[in-house]
Amino acid sequence: MPTRKKKELRSEGRSSSETFKKIKNLETEIAVVIGELEQTLWRVECLGRFASLVAADVSAEVLVRGAQEAACQLLQCESTSILLVDPKTGVLPDPFTLGAGARSSLQVPLRMGQSIFGIIQVLNKVPSISSGTRHRDSAHFDEKDSRLLEELSKSLSVGLQNARLKSRLQKSFHETVEVLTEAVTKKDRYTGGHTKRVAYYASLIAKYMDLTPEQSEMVRCAALLHDVGKIGIEDKILKKEGPLNDAEWLVMKTHPELGHEILSRMDGWRSAVDGAYCHHERWDGKGYPAGLKGEEIPLTARIVALADAYDAMVSNRPYRQGIAPEVAYEEIVRQKGTQFDPRVVDAFVSAYLHEKMGKGPSGRKAEPT
Ligand SMILES: [Fe+2]
Structure with a gap:
């Protein structure tokens, strides 16, 4: 090459x-x-x-x-x-x-x-x-x-x-709830005691409902606030030592709205405020003040409604004796799907069977702890 x-x-x-x-x-x-x-x-x-x-x-x-x-x-x-x-x-x-x-x-x-x-x-x-x-x-x-x-x-x-701001707001909300609960107790000792027992029962029911800790806390607060409107009911009706007549009942039934007027500025706590406002609504739509039905009613209110009814049944009043817890239990189960949310009744049944909801050996109703 x-x-x-x-x-x-x-x-x-x-x-x-x-x-x-x-x-x-x-x-x-x-x-x-x-x-x-x-x-x-x-x-x-x-x-x-x-x-x-x-x-x-x-x-x-x-x-x-x-x-x-x-x-x-x-x-x-x-x-x-x-x-x-x-x-x-x-x-x-x-x-x-x-x-x-x-x-x-x-x-x-x-x-x-x-x-x-x-x-x-x-x-x-x-x-x-x-x-x-x-x-x-x-x-x-x-x-x-x-x-x-x-x-x-x-x-x-x-x-x-x-997070710090939220925690401060939460603290101030809880302080407000405490002040209002105290004000209700000062106004009427029975209502104050009833409020605390309802919060106790509602918390026990919430425990069996797969709620977040925050939702459970809102249920407890809704229960503590549910009768706050009774502050605005005149003493002769609120403390009457006998059954209310029709006209008095009409006045008494304004307490959810009165309560809402007091609580409506608590914007960040809708679930607790609505829970208090709607605690006399019924699952079948026959309640008050708005006649809401089924899941239109906030869950917090559905839980408080049952706890409220249970305590009202088992508590003694000056004009009547409370019924035995087991009788109240049967009545609530009977109202499943009519007065009460079936899911809340199921949770109540679990709470009743596993917690101190009044079924003690003495047969006396449980006091809040
Ligand atoms: Fe009420």
């Missing part, structure tokens, strides 16, 4: 080997970019999951646990701690003591506006190929980790502030 031809072939060989190398390099670069994109997508998903938790209006404890898990996943670290300002002293944990003894650490403040109310801290970066480290001691948090922790801290700050 002529020398020139040989040179041409060698040159072509070199060129195709370089092209091959370039393609290989390009493939590696593409694989790196795809890997980074996948990592970014995974981080966005992780932050998104935590943002959904914040939007789900969960408790501060659930938020803190969620943030700890998210931080460990996002930053690949051994542990995460969330330190909040001591509510008594208003002091943050000493930042110099933070991370002491750890191989690596990163801290980001939790802020509301300009004020810092806590710190989120991650400890001990886990070595990994993706972070370019293979040995424990060489693994450190970088700028990317810092930005991720900042993002997480922003979401957590909003969530914790919302």
Whole structure:
């Protein structure tokens, strides 16, 4: 073969080997970019999951646990701690003591506006190929980790502030319920005692109804508030030591509406307020004040209605003796699907059989605990 031809072939060989190398390099670069994109997508998903938790209006404890898990996943670290300002002293944990003894650490403040109310801290970066480290001691948090922790801290700050606000509102609602229950008791001792017993029975029924703790609490509050309108009923009718006549009954039957006027400003507690307003509605639509039927009646009201009727039957009044709990039980079961929601009656039956709902060895009705 002529020398020139040989040179041409060698040159072509070199060129195709370089092209091959370039393609290989390009493939590696593409694989790196795809890997980074996948990592970014995974981080966005992780932050998104935590943002959904914040939007789900969960408790501060659930938020803190969620943030700890998210931080460990996002930053690949051994542990995460969330330190909040001591509510008594208003002091943050000493930042110099933070991370002491750890191989690596990163801290980001939790802020509301300009004020810092806590710190989120991650400890001990886990070595990994993706972070370019293979040995424990060489693994450190970088700028990317810092930005991720900042993002997480922003979401957590909003969530914790919302949870704190909600807890304050709940406290003030419960204080209002207590004040109103006390006012009812001051107005009429029987109604006060009845209110507390109805709350006790309603809570026992709710226990057998697969409700969330929040729904069960609304049932209890609806029961405590159900007769609050009796504050507005004149004493000669409310405390009458004998059966009411027709005209007096008409006045007495206004108490759900009177109660609603008192409670209607409690906007955030609709389920308890409606539960109180509708406690004289009946499953078959023959109740009052609105004549609602079946599931048109709020569940809280359907539970309170049964607990109210049970207590009214077993309680002694100056003009009549209460009936025995087992007789009241039979009567309530007989009214399943007419006066009462069948599902609530089933829960009442379970509560009656398994709880202290008046079926004690003495035959006396149970007192609230
Ligand atoms: Fe009532």
